[in-house]
Amino acid sequence: MKCFVGIDLGSTTTKAVVLDDQGRILGRGITNSRSNYEVACAVAREEAFADVRFTSCERALPDGVLDAAHREAFLDALARAFRLAWHRERLDALADAMRREVPVVEALFAGPALGPHVEAIVLRMRELADPLFAKGAPRRSDFFRDVATSQFHTLGEAFAKRGAGSFERLMAVFDKAILKAENQESHFSPQASAEFAIGRALAELDLDAKAAANSIVRPLLAAMSAELETVQTVGTGYGRATLPFSREQIRSEILCHGLGAHAMFPGTRTVLDIGGQDTKAIQVDANGLVTSFQMNDRCAAGCGRYLGYIADEMNLGLHELGPLAQKSCRPVRINSTCTVFAGAEIRDRLTLGQKREDILAGLHRAVILRAMSLLARSGGVHDEFTFTGGVAKNETAVKVLRDLVTQNYGERTMNVSPNSIYTGALGAALFARRTPARVMEAVA
Amino acid sequence: MSPIATSVRKDRSQEQQKALIADYYGRLGALAAAGQGAPWTFVPGNLTELLLTFDPLPVLPEINALQSGMRKTSGEQVLHAEKLGHSEDVCAYVKASIGAWHQGNVGPTGDPLPKPNLLLLSYTGCFTFLKWFELLRGETKAPTVMLHVPYQAQGGITNEMRAYVVKQLRETVVPALEKVSGKKFDIDKLREHLRLSALAEDDLVRVLEAGKHRPSPIDGYFGAVYYVGPIFTAYRGTQAAVDYYRDSWAEIEERIARGEGPITPDGPMGEQRFRLVVEGPPNWTHFREFWHMFHSEGAVAVASTYTKVGGLYDRGFRHDPDRPLESLAEYCLNCYTNLNLSSRVDLIADYVRDYDADGFVVHSIKSCDSFSAGQLLILREVEKRTGKPGAFIESDLVDPRYFSAANIKNRVESYLQMLGQKQAVGGHA
Amino acid sequence: MDAPLTQAICPERDALIERAEGLVRDTTLASVARWKQDRPGSKAIGFLPPYVPRELIHAAGALPVGILGGGDMEVVRGDAYFQSYICRLPRSTIELGLSGALDVVDGMLFPSICDVVRNLSGMWQILFPKSFVRYFDMPQNFEPEIGGRFFEHEMRSLLSDLGALTGRCVTDDDLRDSIAKFNVNRREVRALYRLRAEQPWQVPSSELYALVRAGNVLDVDDHTAMLRAYRATLDASPRRPKDMARVALRGCFCEQPPLELIKTLERSGCFIVDDDWVLSARWIDGDIATDGDPLWNLVLAFLERAMPCPSLYELRKERGEELVDGVRESKAEGVIFAAPSFCDPALLDQPMAMACAKAASIPATSFLYSENTGQFQVIREQAGTFADSIRLS
Structure with missing residues (x-):
């Protein structure tokens, strides 16, 4: 199958989207951006292709084999099984990396042997993997690093108390290993994963694998092993200049966001993207081509990263900010969206006895007010209005934005997609489809 | 790149x-x-x-x-x-x-x-x-x-x-x-200096208006900084300035005849894909890097307002030996930064039209409120007036802390790619 | 212990202050709307800091309205016009304009104070093309026959434009009447300032600030009456002396400090005995002559007796010397430089004034604010420490 890949190297996360030659989305991948953009790019791409394999499976499941309810349950089980396979594979890579780091840390910091404890923790993490992807389990972070870090942290503390020596030594092993494990490309085997996932999904639904061999297993495995040919890749995002791509394979994120938003919501005329480091207000025409845009100035005030600092300052997860802010009855007015001052201002306000939710509500409003001024600069808010970027996941931000847009521009259809974080990568993939392959050959 | x-x-x-x-x-x-x-x-x-x-x-x-x-x-x-x-x-x-x-x-x-x-x-x-x-x-x-x-x-x-x-x-x-x-x-000595000024000013205008040619033989912003140097400094009213501008114009005429573009610090400029008008002073601490962001993408400045802070000669003003103090007074009153906002909008919109530009760039300077306050309105008005998109970038004159290369490059690239897209769709944008 | 007397109960005074503070906080300019309602067909003319000759507006039959930004109002649209490194005042002023809060004024005057306000005048011309907008260029040459003649022409054309707007042909006697009324008003303002310098416990600066600033939106006679009524309450119900550090405040001549900031300084132990806020209320030191050519009298008063302001070229003294004089006159023991963020005239002035203060052994401290500053903790600590250090020395 011919594939077109778009990669968005953001300051916080790196995203990849794979399209088929009809422009349909086959797969998405996301990973934490790190100092090494090339690796982040490879990991996101790999995840996206794993997702493509799953999508192929899904499409290959013949009609009529399962009734509607079973079909849905089977696909759900299959998706979780795929993610479990992926998770296990990453865990193995992490375990290998930790084994290599144990002697290094032991040599650096004296103390009891770490090897047995690391092995015990790995074993426990394996046991914890299954429930993570069990039916009905709440979906956790998309990032292996987040899940692994939190598990290792908890387990490490417990083991350290039981005499594994200092907690810091165990964490030192983990910290070094996770970097290396993340920075190596996996040896993910589509075939093996598919066999594992299909088997597991069948088992979960109590379906007989032998009976399903022809009707389900074979077509799915065939779809899995279909060859995927990357025809063209286009990169975008802050780190795009670091990609080993030719000039034709690089597009600014403004253009990609405009086109991506238009692809998700074809009626889009105005796009607001609030990402980690920057905020963009973009106007597009009926074809998704950018006609005007504005970006925030050099400081990241009022961007996603600002909310990240706030979350850290309040000891909260990023995803907890929005829900907490919604509890506010009396939002306070925050006058500074300066990230540098935010911490001090929050501590001051908390000292004054102001409630966390009221402060948070004020902070969300301050962030959206900054975005409103960029929107005005770029030419206003026209119907339809699409909100993208990490902050679009925050329901308080969405609500405040909706209110302010209505107040200032009247009723607007406002689109927010759960996949909005992939907007830039989608736009890049669409550009990849438009860029002739010969350009790439010429470069290669 | x-x-x-x-x-x-x-x-x-x-x-x-x-x-x-x-x-x-x-x-x-x-x-x-x-x-x-x-x-x-x-x-x-x-x-x-x-x-x-x-x-x-x-x-x-x-x-x-x-x-x-x-x-x-x-x-x-x-x-x-x-x-x-x-x-x-x-x-x-x-x-x-x-x-x-x-x-x-x-x-x-x-x-x-x-x-x-x-x-x-x-x-x-x-x-x-x-x-x-x-x-x-x-x-x-x-x-x-x-x-x-x-x-x-x-x-x-x-x-x-x-x-x-x-x-x-x-x-x-x-x-x-x-x-x-x-x-x-x-006063007669003053008249003589004013006479020399007017001569140099005639050639300076020829030099700056060369940006109307296709391809433009000069860069009317980055490159023009060198051209306005002598007349902005101590050379106005001297024979040295008269000679300099006569020679410069001769050099440009040769380039026009050969169909050549300007010389950038990185060599002769290649294909000119975008013609831009620029408002606002340049950044000096990263001057070459800043210019490179434009010329490497095929963008040439055909006209600019910064080159008019030392006088709006292209709008007809000349120092006049017959009205020595009066023309000096008019010169002072007529500098670009002494124009009100509407006049600035008019000037930029005229430049976009007269120099057949594809768009315009507002370079906003933290140091300089005289230029910067109101530039976002200027941007909007010039877009409205000309139908051409404007870019807005921010840095500073000589405080290197305010030149954020990644941010500026991102905006410049995005803008030029947007212009490129327009050209691809609409033939000539 | 001394609370009962210091906090002398005086309902009249409380009511006056409540009214004044209400007028300061009311960005919708309801008092101006009422004034116009009572006089059908009348006009109001807004002006920005630091100074316009209100006598001209008054003589033309209109109400001069001082516009000093939007305080801590939320700015949504105004931010779209200004980069992050521009002060707050023009943002909130644009916000007021776009939100219709300034519809009640029939014209806007932008005095020559800085590049931002100068360009704001042009923005106003573009954004509100039908409104009466004038840039008011004050001379930086103080020779009567040079700067004076230029200014005279500026004033005459403004007066004739105002007359055309209000439909009144302004006579010299009209102008004399107006000058006389503002002379009385300025006398009242100065009396209050004098009293504060002599007995700062009697006239808390937060009250003086609100009272003087209320004059921005009141008819001059109404304002004079308000100031007189306030002084009468001080005679009837005096406050008991207190000892706090006496400071002069500088830097507030354009974007205004929040009322809460002034209260914070007082709470942290500072008597503000000299300041440069709401300069338009006392721009001219002393009375303006009413005989002869009244307009020329206004010109001469400006040339010879204008308040020192960082936006006016200082010809006679070195920058900072006037501060030292002011400190001596008001018997201040220290100086607080409180400049609005990104205020070029105030911040460029500061090093010179600081150096002069240092040379004259006057203790000084500085901080930044903006009209919407909402956090005073740090300022309170800083001012408190400063006040303590003054009293201990």
Whole structure:
């Protein structure tokens, strides 16, 4: 199958989207951006292709084999099984990396042997993997690093108390290993994963694998092993200049966001993207081509990263900010969206006895007010209005934005997609489809 | 993308310009070595011909600051001033100037600068000038003479405005210069300088308007900084300036005949994909890097407003030997930064039309409220008027902390790709 | 212990202050609307800091309205016009304009104070093309026959434009009447300032600030009456002396400090005995002559007796010397430089004033604010420490 890949190297996360030659989305991948953009790019791409394999499976499941309810349950089980396979594979890579780091840390910091404890923790993490992807389990972070870090942290503390020596030594092993494990490309085997996932999904639904061999297993495995040919890749995002791509394979994120938003919501005329480091207000025409845009100035005030600092300052997860802010009855007015001052201002306000939710509500409003001024600069808010970027996941931000847009521009259809974080990568993939392959050959 | 070349390419006029600037600083150095002072003054609304009538060579603190910026020494000067209690919020030219004074009053070329024997405060188009020379007065204890140039608030010069400036020239500026120089004012000598100015101005306009050609033989913003150098500094009203502009125009005519573009520091510019009008001063600390962001993408500036801060010659103004003080007054009143916002919008929109530009760039400078306050409205109005998209980028003059290369490059690239997309769709955007 | 007397109960005074503070906080200019309602067909003319000759507006039959930004109002649209490194005042002023809060004024005057306000005048011309907008260029040459004649022409054309707007042909006697009324008003303002310098416990600066600033939106006679009524309450119900550090406040001549900031300074132990806020209320030191050519009298008063302001070229003294004089006159023991963020005239002035203060052995401290500053903790600590250090020395 011919594939077109778009990669968005953001300051916080790196995203990849794979399209088929009809422009349909086959797969998405996301990973934490790190100092090494090339690796982040490879990991996101790999995840996206794993997702493509799953999508192929899904499409290959013949009609009529399962009734509607079973079909849905089977696909759900299959998706979780795929993610479990992926998770296990990453865990193995992490375990290998930790084994290599144990002697290094032991040599650096004296103390009891770490090897047995690391092995015990790995074993426990394996046991914890299954429930993570069990039916009905709440979906956790998309990032292996987040899940692994939190598990290792908890387990490490417990083991350290039981005499594994200092907690810091165990964490030192983990910290070094996770970097290396993340920075190596996996040896993910589509075939093996598919066999594992299909088997597991069948088992979960109590379906007989032998009976399903022809009707389900074979077509799915065939779809899995279909060859995927990357025809063209286009990169975008802050780190795009670091990609080993030719000039034709690089597009600014403004253009990609405009086109991506238009692809998700074809009626889009105005796009607001609030990402980690920057905020963009973009106007597009009926074809998704950018006609005007504005970006925030050099400081990241009022961007996603600002909310990240706030979350850290309040000891909260990023995803907890929005829900907490919604509890506010009396939002306070925050006058500074300066990230540098935010911490001090929050501590001051908390000292004054102001409630966390009221402060948070004020902070969300301050962030959206900054975005409103960029929107005005770029030419206003026209119907339809699409909100993208990490902050679009925050329901308080969405609500405040909706209110302010209505107040200032009247009723607007406002689109927010759960996949909005992939907007830039989608736009890049669409550009990849438009860029002739010969350009790439010429470069290669 | 081609990396920035390590050696700098220059054309003939740039070599000449460099020699003129070196000669200027050399002569200032000689004055300083001889223990002599010199009048200090500003570029917009400068009275070079009048000063030359009394012989002195002016020191121009703005030029010192920008030259220091290009030579990467302004950062330390700014920090020095901040250590002395100057705010991070205010104009970096002022801080570079104060810092340089405290670091021994040495010019950007390493030549010592003469101390001011007069601070000629030509207060045109910028309130900061007033504070700047009050600060320098406090530091240097030099006498100050103020020339207040009223603002063109209603979009024109009235008889009262002109009369006010002429009266100040006659009754305060000239007597101050007579006192400092010990010479009597010789109006015929002034007329001769004004005659030479007008000659040079004719050729300067030819040079700047060459941007109307396709391909443009000059870069009307980055490249034009070199062209306006002599006339913005101490050379207006001299034969050297007349020669320089005549030679520059001859060089450009040759390039037009050959269908060539400008020479950038990284070599001759290639295909010109985008023609732009630029509003706002350049950044000096990363001048080459900034220019590279444009020319490497095939963008050429065909016209700019910054090249008009020292006079709007392309709109018809000439120094006039027959109306010496009146034309000096009109010159002061007519500098770009003394125009009101509507006039600025008109000028930029005219440039977009007359130079057949694909778009325009507003480079907004933290230091300079005179330029920057209202630029977002200018952007919107010019877009409305011309139907061409504008880009908005921000940095600073000589404070290197405010040049965020990644952010600026991102905006420039996005903008040019947007223009490229428009051209691809609509034939010629 | 001394609370009962210091906090002398005086309902009349409380009511006056409540009214004044209400007028300061009311960005909708309801008092101006009422004034116009009572006089059908009348006009109001807004002006920005630091100064316009209100006598001209008054003589033309209109109400001069001082516009000093939007305080801590939320700015949504105004931010779209200004980069992050521009002060707050023009943002909130644009916000007021775009939100219709300034519809009640029939014209706007932008005095020559700085590049931002100068360019704001042009923005106003573009954004509100039908409204009466004038840039008011004050001379920086103080010779009567040079700067004076230029200013005279500026004033005459403004007066004739105002007359055309209000439909009144202004006579010299009209102008004399107006000058006389503002002379009385300025006398009242100065009396209050004098009293504060002599007995600062009697006239808390937060009250003086609100009272003086209320004059921005009141008819001059109404305002004079308000100031007189306030002084009468001080005679009837005096407050008991207190000892706090006496400071002069500088830097507030354009974007205004929040009322809460002034209260914070007082709570942290500072008597503000000299300041440069709401300069338009006392721009001219002393009375303006009413005989002869009244307009020329206004010109001369400006040339010879204008308050020192960083935006006016200082010809006679070195920058900072006037501060030292002010400190001596008001018997201040220290100076607080409180400049609005990104205020070029105030911040460029500061090093010179600081140096002069240092040379004269006057203790000084500085901080930044903006009209919407909402956090005073740090300022309170800083001012408290400063006040303590003054009293201990």
